[in-house]
Amino acid sequence: MNKIGWARFVDEQLNPKEEPKELQNLLREKTYHWKVSYTKEDRPPQRLQAYFESGRETYRRIWQSDQNPEKIDIRLPFYETIIVSWLKAVHSPWQLREIMVEFWHNHFAVSGADEDMIALTFAAYDRDTIRPNVFGNFREMLEAVAKSPAMLYYLDNAYNRAGPANENYARELFELHTLGEENYYNDQYDKWDDVPGAREGKASGYIDEDVYEAARAFTGWTVGVNPDWRLSIPSTGEFYYYDNWHDHYQKRIMGVQLEGHQAPMADGLRVLDILSSHEGTARFVCRKICKWLVADKPSDGLVDKAVRTWLEHLDAPDQIARTIRTILLSPEFVEGLGTKIKRPNHLILSFARTIEAQFVPNSGAYWWCDAMGYHQFSSPFPTGNPDDANAWINSDIMLKRWLIFSNLDELVKEEGYFKLDVALQVPDNVQSVDALIDLLSEKLWNGKVADAVRTELSDIFSTNLPKVSFRELRTQFPEVFEAKSLHLAGMLAMSPQFQER
Amino acid sequence: MNRRDFIKGCSASLALLAAPSLNVYSQILSDQREHCFVFVFLRGGCDGLQLVAPASDRTFQDARPHGLKVNTSGNSLGHLLENGLDDIGFYLHPEAAGLYELYQEGDLAILHGCGLPNGTRSHFEAMALIERGIASKEAVTDGWMARLLKALEPKGKLPALATSGGLPLSLSGYLPTACIPDIDSYRFPTDHDYSSLLRKWYSSSSHLDQTAQMTLDTMETVANLKFPLGNPKGYPKEWYAHDLSNSMQTLAKLIRSDCGVRVATVNHMGWDTHEDQVSQFPMLVRTLSQSLTAFYQDLAGREKDVTVVVMSEFGRRLRANKSNGTDHGHGNMMMVLGKGVKGGRMYGKWPGLDQRNLDKGVDLAISTDYRTVLGEVLQERMGVSSLATVFPGFEMPTKLNLFKTY
Numbered sequence: 001m002n003k004i005g006w007a008r009f010v011d012e013q014l015n016p017k018e019e020p021k022e023l024q025n026l027l028r029e030k031t032y033h034w035k036v037s038y039t040k041e042d043r044p045p046q047r048l049q050a051y052f053e054s055g056r057e058t059y060r061r062i063w064q065s066d067q068n069p070e071k072i073d074i075r076l077p078f079y080e081t082i083i084v085s086w087l088k089a090v091h092s093p094w095q096l097r098e099i100m101v102e103f104w105h106n107h108f109a110v111s112g113a114d115e116d117m118i119a120l121t122f123a124a125y126d127r128d129t130i131r132p133n134v135f136g137n138f139r140e141m142l143e144a145v146a147k148s149p150a151m152l153y154y155l156d157n158a159y160n161r162a163g164p165a166n167e168n169y170a171r172e173l174f175e176l177h178t179l180g181e182e183n184y185y186n187d188q189y190d191k192w193d194d195v196p197g198a199r200e201g202k203a204s205g206y207i208d209e210d211v212y213e214a215a216r217a218f219t220g221w222t223v224g225v226n227p228d229w230r231l232s233i234p235s236t237g238e239f240y241y242y243d244n245w246h247d248h249y250q251k252r253i254m255g256v257q258l259e260g261h262q263a264p265m266a267d268g269l270r271v272l273d274i275l276s277s278h279e280g281t282a283r284f285v286c287r288k289i290c291k292w293l294v295a296d297k298p299s300d301g302l303v304d305k306a307v308r309t310w311l312e313h314l315d316a317p318d319q320i321a322r323t324i325r326t327i328l329l330s331p332e333f334v335e336g337l338g339t340k341i342k343r344p345n346h347l348i349l350s351f352a353r354t355i356e357a358q359f360v361p362n363s364g365a366y367w368w369c370d371a372m373g374y375h376q377f378s379s380p381f382p383t384g385n386p387d388d389a390n391a392w393i394n395s396d397i398m399l400k401r402w403l404i405f406s407n408l409d410e411l412v413k414e415e416g417y418f419k420l421d422v423a424l425q426v427p428d429n430v431q432s433v434d435a436l437i438d439l440l441s442e443k444l445w446n447g448k449v450a451d452a453v454r455t456e457l458s459d460i461f462s463t464n465l466p467k468v469s470f471r472e473l474r475t476q477f478p479e480v481f482e483a484k485s486l487h488l489a490g491m492l493a494m495s496p497q498f499q500e501r
Numbered sequence: 502m503n504r505r506d507f508i509k510g511c512s513a514s515l516a517l518l519a520a521p522s523l524n525v526y527s528q529i530l531s532d533q534r535e536h537c538f539v540f541v542f543l544r545g546g547c548d549g550l551q552l553v554a555p556a557s558d559r560t561f562q563d564a565r566p567h568g569l570k571v572n573t574s575g576n577s578l579g580h581l582l583e584n585g586l587d588d589i590g591f592y593l594h595p596e597a598a599g600l601y602e603l604y605q606e607g608d609l610a611i612l613h614g615c616g617l618p619n620g621t622r623s624h625f626e627a628m629a630l631i632e633r634g635i636a637s638k639e640a641v642t643d644g645w646m647a648r649l650l651k652a653l654e655p656k657g658k659l660p661a662l663a664t665s666g667g668l669p670l671s672l673s674g675y676l677p678t679a680c681i682p683d684i685d686s687y688r689f690p691t692d693h694d695y696s697s698l699l700r701k702w703y704s705s706s707s708h709l710d711q712t713a714q715m716t717l718d719t720m721e722t723v724a725n726l727k728f729p730l731g732n733p734k735g736y737p738k739e740w741y742a743h744d745l746s747n748s749m750q751t752l753a754k755l756i757r758s759d760c761g762v763r764v765a766t767v768n769h770m771g772w773d774t775h776e777d778q779v780s781q782f783p784m785l786v787r788t789l790s791q792s793l794t795a796f797y798q799d800l801a802g803r804e805k806d807v808t809v810v811v812m813s814e815f816g817r818r819l820r821a822n823k824s825n826g827t828d829h830g831h832g833n834m835m836m837v838l839g840k841g842v843k844g845g846r847m848y849g850k851w852p853g854l855d856q857r858n859l860d861k862g863v864d865l866a867i868s869t870d871y872r873t874v875l876g877e878v879l880q881e882r883m884g885v886s887s888l889a890t891v892f893p894g895f896e897m898p899t900k901l902n903l904f905k906t907y
Contacts (some may be wrong), residue, residue, distance in 0.1 A: 156776040159824035166824040168775040175623055186621040189861055208622050208861075269813065341709070380770055383625065393709055393717040394668035396680030399687065406695055449702075456698040494695070496703050496710060 013096035014428035023091040073215035077123035078112035079363040086361035106384030110154040112377035125150035135321035139276040147239035149223045162247035170215035178275040180284035213251040217267035221248035284311040302332035339500040408490030422485035445497040539809040545773030547813035549834035557590030560854040568779035584846035596786040599794030607845040612835040614852045614868040622829040629815035632670035643674030656760010664748040665768035679719040726758040735795040742788040753799035776826040808839035832865035
């Protein structure tokens with residue numbers, strides 16, 4: 001794609017419009033529109049409920065207990081998020097957005113498989129927190145995440161109260177979401193003025209004490225669900241700041257003095273300000289984005305460019321979009337475009353797309369990926385799914401990838417949401433196994449197979465075949481031909497060429 | 502160090518051992534040649550103060566709310582560990598009955614005040630340092646177990662095993678590492694064997710292709726293994742115990758098959774109890790205790806060929822937080838299990854819980870570097886004399902004497 005064409009393409013992708021009608025219909029048909037809101041009961045213990053509205057039915061509710069009158073699985077919002085992500089990944093023209101939504105979900109990782117409350121609030125996390133901010137402003141994204149019930153539950157900040165504070169969220173805020181471990185001066189622990197720049201209020205990194213002070217700053221940031229009749233937390237089901245749990249006294253974070261007894265939430269917001277404007281954050285996050293989009297070891301030059309754009313547009317509503325634009329339009333992007341090992345979800349997606357399968361996924365797609373070591377929206381660590389070749393190349397994962405594709409015909413039969421009519425795509429002029437192999441390998445990775453491999457594939461294709469010519473096989477035994485072609489496609493997806501992007 | 506120096510070092514240390522008779526001498530040699538080291542990593546920061554609780558200490562009792570401590574009587578009564586440290590009554594968590602039995606039988610040794618001297622309270626940094634076998638950021642990128650294996654030059658078919666899925670950092674750099682979470686599913690299920698096809702395809706020297714070849718080799722090896730009967734009783738069956746239980750059972754089977762396992766790693770996840778430790782901790786301890794005990798029995802006679810070390814990346818804070826959990830701490834317990842272990846007693850120097858003895862005034866301090874423990878296992882059971890390559894920059898202090906001498 002020439003330079004002008006590429007730049008225009010990137011700009012289009014960074015300014016997505018509506019989803020096409022077909023996808024909208026699919027979404028309406030296959031999913032619901034979840035709204036997380038709260039019961040109107042007067043007395044605690046109140047229950048967090050999820051309401052849904054869809055074209056077909058009016059209100060249904062599920063809530064966080066076993067006395068669920070309509071016996072709807074409390075994890076439905078979580079599964080729904082999975083389905084939405086697959087439908088969009090397969091059918092949406094706005095692919096860059098889907099790629100970055102996945103990035104932010106791994107960066108601000110929350111596991112929907114952990115607790116019911118997190119599963120219940122997960123759809124709102126995807127729809128109201130991640131997606132609206134995907135190409136937006138990082139400071140705004142940080143605040144949205146800090147206030148999202150899903151994150152508040154996942155990293156325990158919903159339970160963070162003075163006396164002493166719970167450090168879980170604050171620690172990951174510094175270490176995973178903003179500055180990163182590279183800016184952690186663990187040796188200094190509480191010697192705040194030993195950190196370069198701290199005395200001028202511009203610490204170049206953070207220490208443990210900053211984490212503890214930040215934890216105090218976020219006390220009282222909770223979810224509007226009242227656990228105890230003696231408290232006065234109203235029922236909103238959304239973010240609620242409960243001042244009674246807040247530690248009001250003075251704090252010192254990265255050399256910046258926060259006076260005591262500030263306005264509601266001022267402390268926490270100030271922490272977000274400090275972190276989001278820090279150059280260390282720019283570097284940490286930009287390098288991650290470069291890694292995600294370009295190669296496992298992006299060049300320093302590329303990261304520098306991205307950091308510059310990021311810092312220049314700290315307050316811009318499209319800060320992230322501009323940064324991505326810088327990355328994708330840089331010469332380093334083209335030069336540095338290394339081979340990246342496809343993550344399991346991309347493996348399935350690229351297969352579905354290149355082989356033109358009819359893919360209307362349900363939550364079963366989640367289990368395919370899980371079997372290959374990719375835990376969509378449910379990473380066991382708050383670091384999210386890894387973005388490194390080493391995670392995807394080892395003697396456990398390799399076998400799992402092969403197993404999925406070698407067993408494709410079984411999966412297609414069982415799961416039913418992956419319809420593949422290979423036969424339909426094979427033009428009439430394909431008259432031999434060799435030609436079929438070539439056709440499929442061209443589709444899958446724009447290349448051919450070596451002769452030794454070709455012989456093996458041919459042999460496997462020909463086992464247990466009725467003794468007829470290729471043409472007769474196509475016309476007289478269409479089901480056998482379909483099954484064999486599908487199997488062949490699956491085997492080609494086990495190739496080394498297909499594992500890499 | 503090169504191979505020759507390493508061997509010279511080995512023979513030098515062997516010569517120093519008294520050799521009462523030729524039989525005993527060759528037994529020592531064969532033990533060290535075949536010995537298997539199992540590393541169980543409790544991920545998340547296990548609360549060593551509640552697992553091996555200094556229950557009779559006043560400061561401990563005052564610092565912890567109900568449900569986050571072990572008592573010497575009544576509710577939450579733990580198991581009193583004889584031969585504890587100082588004059589303190591150390592009690593094992595009530596859910597660790599299986600481990601207690603092993604302690605009583607003399608096969609389990611418990612240490613306290615151990616860990617990574619580096620003061621990091623970050624999971625990822627701590628784990629990375631421990632798995633690389635260092636104490637501070639250095640230009641060391643491979644895992645310490647990888648270095649160990651290269652020094653051992655093992656002859657077996659499956660010398661390095663990870664049974665919790667995925668390749669752990671501690672084995673990074675040792676290509677022939679088999680990651681086998683489950684034996685039965687470690688093969689192509691259909692009637693097709695794709696090995697021939699895949700070997701032709703993944704034929705270059707790239708990392709991807711080499712790993713693929715190694716995977717196929719491992720599959721072939723596993724398919725041809727014979728598994729003598731074990732004694733698989735008591736593995737926990739609850740859903741939350743599934744991963745650890747399965748990992749350990751798989752490991753026991755592979756050890757019994759005599760395929761030459763020298764180093765194995767197992768992960769036990771979920772110990773990061775910042776909140777509601779009361780409900781989570783008992784399940785974690787029960788899972789660990791039952792899985793380890795079942796594993797040990799399941800070795801069916803090979804207990805003398807195995808040494809297990811259990812540790813976590815750091816301990817947790819003395820005082821709880823207001824969400825009924827604990828935050829990241831520093832010093833922690835470690836456990837060493839095996840027939841050659843001088844068990845039934847505690848080791849290490851108890852740092853104490855007085856304010857002035859706490860690290861940064863809040864956490865149990867560290868008096869024993871984790872590498873002292875690992876190093877002793879390596880020297881006494883794995884036949885490694887010099888630790889310089891495995892733990893670069895580490896000076897082994899006086900031995901703890903964890904092992905019986907023959």
